[in-house]
Amino acid sequence: MKKLYIISLLVLCWVAAGCSDWLDVAPSNQVNEEELYSTGDGYRHALNGVYLDLGTSTLYGQNLSWGFLDLLAQYYSSSSLNRENVYYQALNYEFEDSDVKSTISSIWSRAYNNIANCNNLINQITDADPLLFAQGEFEKNMIHGEALALRAFIHFEILRMFAPAMIKDDHKAYMPYVDVYPTLVPEYETNEEILKKVITDLKEAKRMLAECDITEEHKVWMSVNLRMLGSNISTGDIAEDDVFFAYRGYRMNYYAITAMLARVYFWKGEYKLAYDEAKEVLDAVDNNGRKCFSFMPYAELGENLKDYNSIIMCFFNKTLQENYEPFIMKSSQNRFYLVGFEKGQNELDRRLTVLLGSEGTNNYSRKYDIPLGTDGTDMIPNLRLSEMYYIMGEYFAREDNFAEAGKMLDEVRFNRGIVTTDLKSSIATLDNYHTEMLNDMRKEFVGEGQLFYQYKRLDKKPVNKAIFVFDKPNNEDV
Template identity: 80%
Template sequence: MKRLYTISLLVLCLVATGCSDWLNVAPSNQVNEEDMFSTGDGYRHALNGVYLDLGTSTLYGQNLSWGFLDIIAQYYSASAFKEERVYYQSLKFNFEHTNVKSVISSIWSRSYNNIANCNNLINQVSNADPSLFAQRELEKNMIHGEALALRAFIHFEILRMFAPAMMKDDQKAYIPYVDVYPTYVPSYETNENVLKKVVADLKEAKRMLAQCDIAEEHKAWMSTNSRMLGTNIPRGDISEEDVFFAFRGYRMNYYAITAILARVYFWMGEYELAYNEAKEVLDATDDEGKKCFSFVSYTELGSNMKDYNGIIMCFFNKTLQENYEPFTMKSSEDKLYLVNFEKGEKEADQRLLESMIGSEGTNKYSRKYMIPLGTNGTDMIPGIRLSEMYYIMGEYFARTNKFTEAGAMLDEVRYERGIRETSLKTTITTLDGYHTEMLEDMRKEFVGEGQLFFQYKRLDKKPVKNAIFVFEKPQNEDV
């Protein structure tokens, strides 16, 4: 059994610029662990290194967003892929193909490497003197809480891929929940045990972040401008040059943890608990009493294609446009041409119009990741957003036979996307009916975000007959 991946002390040589200076890290020279954690900046660098790695193409910069996960969710046309290449084989669920195995293996190993980095950081920060940090106890709690939340989040993501959904749970042990550092022989655990630990870590992280993000003096951090664009931040005692406390939407902020808890409870089948967490996000207000999370006006969706007004947490990748755009070109060997994307809507759904959907001849592709460098939103990979909270609340209502309220939740999302005449609150009369409408709306809402596959899996609704919902653990690695 191979030992768990230990922290890489080569700090990532990705230096953010411009709107995301909060991600600035140390130079790429080798750093001694003792030296790294001798100053507060070292803790910042270690935390930012995890965020940066999650945004790379191996994880949320491609495979777990617009790449592998959306391919197996059947967003794209098989005819636009070359048969011998990994994307065609993935679309056909040929998970025995060498290159597909390599993708799945890299997701597993990179995820657990980031968990190891989180565990090392948690060990170090929990014993650190608050005087090391520029903002003392506030900053120590923030770093500790974010690392806990990241550890829980990554484990949950691995579980969603490498274990059955709860309705298919067979009580077998599928993944280890690694919460010590270093670990050499981790114990594999059941769905139930892993989820208990995920929830416990998220609850503790939420408690710690409450002291930061929702304290009265910091509520402005959660406004859209502050959270996503890093502007209009009341500093108080924090230096203007210190951007570590800006751009909370790129981080595991208090409401991101709340929203992820809602997602976890939803996966567990704890629908009322999921509803309560989702409603807390919907009801969140900033220092001016305005909603922290809202939908951009449907008339402005073309200039804000990711609707960062409603992003609760996103990942960062500076080269998103550069990485994605080749997959929309006719000359590319693999093209991400959409299929079954416009069915069922005759209304002016802005998600289906030219502002959001590009054309190459008769073929269509999403423009969500074609925002030019230097434009607001260009580096954002949505991780969890406001609309998901509406879907969660709607399903809770549908499962309690409150179909008018369930339909109203979907109507709200659809209305905000430009469907001004929508009446699902009067037409949905069954849980299956709710799921049909919800999945159809999710397909448009989550294109490029890697979320639709998990909804098919949760509900056991295969997008194609040969769909595989449980990835096999790589044979060459135990963690």
């Protein structure tokens, strides 16, 4: 890396409405650093600026969800893509193509820019006076913990793209873990070293958020209506008058951090530790003793296309449907028509019926074709309940407890409408489990950018020419 740009945090100007009110940021185009961190609201704006940027098309608003990563996972038909376009090149792993290189470069640099913003925020808030914040030490810990979690999250995502999976680990250094601000020459580190730091940050963030999200007073924040829709706020709750404390499902809440630990341990090959974190998410209950995270009844999935009941954490993009629509229009030169998603393929599986739209004989995902103003339209799912079941199932399979492994997959499949599922009786080997898990993940994670990483983790190429390790940008500027 030649240099790491020292960036002053420019807070995004964003006037949001409805469910994005918590993301409202400073009304000017630029705010200097001294002014930004002179008030508690400035710290909120700095944190929200990171969330907003992560939801843009360069990152989770497209490339790292339904765009670039799902092309690499072979979700889409090549026949519906312009051969001269970056999407066709990505689908065919033409990583030497200049547009593909540009896309990968923008992901790298934008990710590290957000890490720099997190580091600046962490640096500023560590010694900040709690009296600056409307809710004092409580709010200071919440913002600090979320910034730590975001720093770990982004580093882990870079690792999953730009370093080999653990199954192919060659103990070389592929990227830096940048945890100071400013920095000019960060040191590159190995998979193990990066993962150790990711876990350390996530554990500290989890400790800090435990004092915010899972106390008796605030357990209600994890209920689905308050977490995802900002509704049903109790009288007297601080979220009633201050929306910053609502919509915890759009943020690095306590259980999002727990689920991230499960994901990281899973990647690292620490399957029992991954199981323990995933089980904590499954067992989570709100203030009324109801499960915080549950599947939408399959008969009602057509009314809740993203099943936000089961979302642990999502990103936000106000123009998501507008950005997605051109890729499912017949008149477009690049159409994201799905491969292997035929209606009638399994009439019981609602993911192959109500979640599919059709254009002639071609099918596409309806997950992001939700009109503005409809619940869920701005949500980009990143962490789901189903992933926790897959993680727990693999732990059981690796312990040769194939009946329990099958039960984990059966739970997901039943809640998607496959009421006849009985994998607990038919899975007999770890390879068998992986086959069934990947088949189900392909339907569950369409449009979410997660399947590519599972192919990589298990070294199971979706096509022979698949490439799992991205090249760093030529100039390595971030």
